[in-house]
Amino acid sequence: MKYQRIQDLRIDSDLSQKQLGEVLHISQRSYSHYETGSRGIPVEMLIRLADYYDTTIDYLVGRTDNKEPIKPLKAAK
Secondary structure, eight states: OOOHHHHHHHHHTTOOHHHHHHHHTSOHHHHHHHHHTSSOOOHHHHHHHHHHHTSOHHHHTTSOSOOSOOOOOOOOO
16 A cells, blocks of 8 residues: 555655655665555554654545544543
8 A cells, every 4th residue: 555645745845755764763765665555654653654744644544634633632620
């Protein structure tokens, strides 16, 4: 499965695969495998990507078109 959205977000942010790999503490080659879908993306890495782009994992993997993150519920007082 190709992860087009992580590629699109990276390009929209004017980042190279190498630069994003450095942010995520992985090699450019590993990141490239994630974008092309030749290697599955570990959940931990999806969480890092969602946090970095301020979106949801569901958006990254194409389960929703809503790019906005889910707002946490406020604790009742």
